[in-house]
Amino acid sequence: MNLKEFSELLGLSPTTVSRALGGYPEVKEDTRRRVHEAALQHGYRPNRRAAALATGRAMAIGHVIPISLNHEMVNPVFADFIAGAGEIYAAAGYDMTMSVVPDGEELRVHRQMALTGSVDGVIVHAPRENDPRIPMLQEFGIPFVVHGRVPDTELTYNFVDVDNARAFRRATDLLLDLGHRRIALVNGLQHMDFARRRRQGYLAALDARGAPITSDLQVSAEMSERMGFLAAQRMLALPAPPTAFLVSSLIMAIGVRRAIHDAGLEMGRDISVVTHDDMLGYLANGDEVPLFTATRSSVRAAGRRCAEILLGRIPNPDAPPDQEVWESELVLGASTGPAP
Amino acid sequence: MNLKEFSELLGLSPTTVSRALGGYPEVKEDTRRRVHEAALQHGYRPNRRAAALATGRAMAIGHVIPISLNHEMVNPVFADFIAGAGEIYAAAGYDMTMSVVPDGEELRVHRQMALTGSVDGVIVHAPRENDPRIPMLQEFGIPFVVHGRVPDTELTYNFVDVDNARAFRRATDLLLDLGHRRIALVNGLQHMDFARRRRQGYLAALDARGAPITSDLQVSAEMSERMGFLAAQRMLALPAPPTAFLVSSLIMAIGVRRAIHDAGLEMGRDISVVTHDDMLGYLANGDEVPLFTATRSSVRAAGRRCAEILLGRIPNPDAPPDQEVWESELVLGASTGPAP
DNA sequence: CGGCGCAGCCAAAGCGGTTTGGCTGTCCGC
DNA sequence: GCGGACAGCCAAACCGCTTTGGCTGCGCCG
Numbered sequence: 122m123n124l125k126e127f128s129e130l131l132g133l134s135p136t137t138v139s140r141a142l143g144g145y146p147e148v149k150e151d152t153r154r155r156v157h158e159a160a161l162q163h164g165y166r167p168n169r170r171a172a173a174l175a176t177g178r179a180m181a182i183g184h185v186i187p188i189s190l191n192h193e194m195v196n197p198v199f200a201d202f203i204a205g206a207g208e209i210y211a212a213a214g215y216d217m218t219m220s221v222v223p224d225g226e227e228l229r230v231h232r233q234m235a236l237t238g239s240v241d242g243v244i245v246h247a248p249r250e251n252d253p254r255i256p257m258l259q260e261f262g263i264p265f266v267v268h269g270r271v272p273d274t275e276l277t278y279n280f281v282d283v284d285n286a287r288a289f290r291r292a293t294d295l296l297l298d299l300g301h302r303r304i305a306l307v308n309g310l311q312h313m314d315f316a317r318r319r320r321q322g323y324l325a326a327l328d329a330r331g332a333p334i335t336s337d338l339q340v341s342a343e344m345s346e347r348m349g350f351l352a353a354q355r356m357l358a359l360p361a362p363p364t365a366f367l368v369s370s371l372i373m374a375i376g377v378r379r380a381i382h383d384a385g386l387e388m389g390r391d392i393s394v395v396t397h398d399d400m401l402g403y404l405a406n407g408d409e410v411p412l413f414t415a416t417r418s419s420v421r422a423a424g425r426r427c428a429e430i431l432l433g434r435i436p437n438p439d440a441p442p443d444q445e446v447w448e449s450e451l452v453l454g455a456s457t458g459p460a461p
Numbered sequence: 462m463n464l465k466e467f468s469e470l471l472g473l474s475p476t477t478v479s480r481a482l483g484g485y486p487e488v489k490e491d492t493r494r495r496v497h498e499a500a501l502q503h504g505y506r507p508n509r510r511a512a513a514l515a516t517g518r519a520m521a522i523g524h525v526i527p528i529s530l531n532h533e534m535v536n537p538v539f540a541d542f543i544a545g546a547g548e549i550y551a552a553a554g555y556d557m558t559m560s561v562v563p564d565g566e567e568l569r570v571h572r573q574m575a576l577t578g579s580v581d582g583v584i585v586h587a588p589r590e591n592d593p594r595i596p597m598l599q600e601f602g603i604p605f606v607v608h609g610r611v612p613d614t615e616l617t618y619n620f621v622d623v624d625n626a627r628a629f630r631r632a633t634d635l636l637l638d639l640g641h642r643r644i645a646l647v648n649g650l651q652h653m654d655f656a657r658r659r660r661q662g663y664l665a666a667l668d669a670r671g672a673p674i675t676s677d678l679q680v681s682a683e684m685s686e687r688m689g690f691l692a693a694q695r696m697l698a699l700p701a702p703p704t705a706f707l708v709s710s711l712i713m714a715i716g717v718r719r720a721i722h723d724a725g726l727e728m729g730r731d732i733s734v735v736t737h738d739d740m741l742g743y744l745a746n747g748d749e750v751p752l753f754t755a756t757r758s759s760v761r762a763a764g765r766r767c768a769e770i771l772l773g774r775i776p777n778p779d780a781p782p783d784q785e786v787w788e789s790e791l792v793l794g795a796s797t798g799p800a801p
Numbered sequence: 802c803g804g805c806g807c808a809g810c811c812a813a814a815g816c817g818g819t820t821t822g823g824c825t826g827t828c829c830g831c
Numbered sequence: 832g833c834g835g836a837c838a839g840c841c842a843a844a845c846c847g848c849t850t851t852g853g854c855t856g857c858g859c860c861g
Contacts, residue, residue: 123817134841139819149839169577170519171817173510174846181558188544193761194742200540204528207561216579218521218556221547237509238847239556345743372743375715379752382722402534403685403712412719421533463847474811479849489809511847514816578817 127165131156142167169216181216182206182431183240185231187247189310190224192343197372198420199246201401202268205424206244213432215241228253235261242431244268249312264434266427266443269314279434279443281426285315288416288449289322289367292395295414295451296365297330300460301393305338305363307352307373316341316369319397323367338363349376357384357392364460365393371404374413378456393457397449411454418449467505471496482507521556522546522771523580525571527587530564532683537712538760539586541741542608545764546584553772555581568593575601582771584608589652604774606767606783609654619774619783621766625655628756628789629662629707632735635754635791636705637670640800641733645678645703647692647713656681656709659737663707678703689716697724697732704800705733711744714753718796733797737789751794758789 128138133152141148141156148156160166173179184203188195203217210217218240220230231254234240242264245254248271255278258265267280296304306323309316320339327334337359342348349368356363357380368374374396381388388394398406398415406412430443468478473492481488481496488496500506513519524543528535543557550557558580560570571594574580582604585594588611595618598605607620636644646663649656660679667674677699682688689708696703697720708714714736721728728734738746738755746752770783 124819125817135818136820136841136843137839140840143819147839152839164576166573166576167819168514168817169579170510170513171846172819174508174514174848175817175819177846179510188547192742193544195540195544197537197540197741197743200535200537203559204533204535204561207559211560211562217559217561219543219547219559220551220557221544222551233506236504236506239509343743345745347745347748401537402532403537403683405685405687408687464849465847475848476811476813476850477809480810483849485850487809492809507849508847511816512849514818515847515849517816 122163122165124165124167127160127163130163131159139167177238178435179216179239179241180214181218181240182210182428183231183234183243184217184219185227185234185243185246186219186221187224187227188221189343192345194343194345195221196247196344197401197404198370198399201399201421202246202424202427204402205419205421205426206428207424209425209428209432215432228257232257232261235263241435242266244427244431248314250314250317262438264431264438266431266434268423268427271314272317276444277442279430281423281430281445281447283315283418283423283447283449285318286322286325288397288418288451289319290326291322291451292367292414292416293323293326294330295457296367296393296395297326297332299365299393299457301365302332302460303338303361303363304332304365304367305353305356306340307349307366307368307377308339308341309344309369311341319369344370344373346372346376346379349373350380351376353377353380354383357381357386363392365395365457368394368396371396371398371401371406371413371415374456389456389458391461393460395457398452406452407454411452412456414454414457415452416449417452418447423447462503462505464505464507467500467503470503471499479507517578518775519556519579519581520554521558521580522550522768523571523574523583524557524559525567525574525583525586526559526561527564527567528561529683532685534683534685535561536587536684537741537744538710538739541739541761542586542764542767544742545759545761545766546768547764549765549768549772555772568597572597572601575603581775582606584767584771588654590654590657602778604771604778606771606774608763608767611654612657616784617782619770621763621770621785621787623655623758623763623787623789625658626662626665628737628758628791629659630666631662631791632707632754632756633663633666634670635797636707636733636735637666637672639705639733639797641705642672642800643678643701643703644672644705644707645693645696646680647689647706647708647717648679648681649684649709651681659709684710684713686712686716686719689713690720691716693717693720694723697721697726703732705735705797708734708736711736711738711741711746711753711755714796729796729798731801733800735797738792746792747794751792752796754794754797755792756789757792758787763787 124135128135141153186199222230245267248267248269252271270280270282340352366377368377378388381392386392395414398417399420464475468475481493526539562570585607588607588609592611610620610622680692706717718728721732726732735754738757739760
């Protein structure tokens with residue numbers, strides 16, 4: 122059933138029906154009600170594609186989520202981010218179009234989204250050093266929000282980011298305060314901006330206290346349980362093993378915990394662990410007492426906020442950029458204690 | 462830049478340009494090359510919305526992913542399923558439109574997708590008992606594929622499912638063979654079809670061997686680490702604690718493992734664990750030797766297959782239904798041993 | 802040499818909405 | 832009694848593409 126048929130059914134013109142449904146004031150309240158009822162009864166809904174074409178707005182937001190080539194893995198934080206953003210889109214009547222693309226092909230897909238007008242805006246996930254997507258999107262003039270930041274570029278775009286450097290500096294300071302000196306960093310892949318910043322915070326804290334900095338105690342890897350396990354296992358076998366781990370994600374931290382157990386040690390007594398916690402739904406960090414001492418920031422809330430900002434930009438794209446750097450909480454859990 | 466402008470630029474008619482780009486044979490090879498080059502150079506790409514309207518095909522597939530009301534959690538298997546499906550869509554030039562909706566609102570969203578013609582087909586996630594989505598989609602005549610099945614309905618639709626009953630029956634048999642009698646089931650929510658079937662398999666195996674069946678040893682909960690932990694913790698404190706756990710997801714199993722450790726027991730020696738493993742990218746089940754003995758089936762492969770089937774139905778929707786029930790592997794890991 | 806077939810291009814009619822710019826009729830004020 | 836304002840409806844022009852159904856001109860055959 123299309124608008125023409127439906128309006129004939131009602132004995133009205135397409136114009137009036139469209140306006141009645143669209144909530145415009147030019148139709149009598151009586152007529153509007155009649156139209157609404159008939160729409161419900163006959164199951165008429167305006168065709169989205171046609172409406173998109175006519176209005177020039179697609180009522181859709183694009184997400185391009187990268188999937189790592191090596192291990193074919195998609196970062197589990199996306200699910201929660203998407204859930205957050207999805208809430209906002211649903212409330213505003215927007216769709217979310219998603220592409221899952223291999224690392225490195227994001228540029229092409231973003232370009233296509235911009236060029237074909239299939240979306241009104243995009244979210245940039247997982248920004249990297251010198252990320253080419255940002256200048257490209259700016260050139261195309263399509264609204265976008267970055268989840269994270271890019272180093273060494275002019276910050277003329279919208280973004281929501283956690284203060285990763287500060288979070289990991291504070292976490293490192295905590296471990297130093299507890300007397301730890303050999304503190305290991307189990308980080309995400311180094312070309313990711315968040316990993317770089319976390320490492321900066323870690324190094325800055327060690328440096329400020331004159332604690333030793335070794336490459337032995339720094340690992341960058343994909344954020345899987347397995348990589349956390351392997352990294353910790355290797356480090357625990359060193360002649361001078363670390364007494365504390367600083368880990369970039371809860372899922373890696375679970376791997377680290379496993380390595381600690383396997384080595385016959387006890388987490389929180391023999392070895393301390395601080396992790397970043399994205400507050401994923403299916404991976405709560407304990408109950409009242411957090412399992413892990415953690416720097417904590419909800420990735421789902423970030424998803425919500427990115428979506429809000431993006432939708433806000435669509436009507437007026439030339440407003441000054443919205444930029445938010447979130448402080449993460451540092452919560453004390455059962456995984457840290459004084460250095461042995 | 463639109464088709465009209467672009468074709469004027471080339472001194473050709475819109476028709477010819479459209480055909481050249483579309484790969485139709487009515488244009489000279491020479492002209493086609495010229496058009497392609499110009500398109501690349503001027504960054505022209507046909508507007509997807511307009512193309513969708515003209516062809517009647519949206520070139521998009523809808524996914525509606527439910528998010529549990531209680532704990533606001535989105536099942537982590539979706540990320541991997543989506544990644545698999547996304548591969549197929551990308552190769553076929555399809556988009557994926559996703560809605561994240563609270564439990565129970567899926568019906569409304571599916572209806573809207575069907576009615577507004579914003580997608581050419583949909584994937585039904587997480588089917589439940591008497592799921593109203595299936596008859597509704599059938600009535601609307603929009604192609605769809607169910608990831609899973611629904612009990613007690615005529616199986617006249619397309620689906621890809623794991624043989625959950627058989628997988629858990631085999632797993633239970635394994636534990637019984639090892640001498641275990643008090644075997645606990647830590648399952649997903651009971652209204653989910655897969656959870657129901659797994660329970661059936663578990664009960665059938667116990668029943669066949671005359672092993673005791675107690676409600677004390679059966680839990681249905683959301684599949685988070687926390688719920689796995691709490692369930693196992695509670696059961697281990699029973700007067701007659703289980704000697705083995707059968708768990709519905711690796712993430713829950715990690716919680717179970719934690720509870721076992723906390724109780725001062727060792728997994729694989731004091732307590733056995735068998736889990737279902739969806740083979741999520743970031744949660745590999747160990748290396749050469751699996752960490753957990755597991756029934757194993759790749760949810761990502763299921764995503765790929767569902768997408769393939771769905772795309773195949775779009776050209777001929779009236780073909781007999783594609784139905785696949787996958788056998789899952791039973792892999793032996795370090796988490797099982799003879800009953801103490 | 803006339804006619805037919807075909808390669809190669811084009812004009813125009815959709816697809817299903819939204820929106821601009823009327824048009825009618827009623828009501829009110831002077 | 833007349834003019835203007837306004838409520839309420841409608842016709843028609845888009846939006847940007849695809850696709851049907853020509854049209855032209857050339858080559859080939861009888």
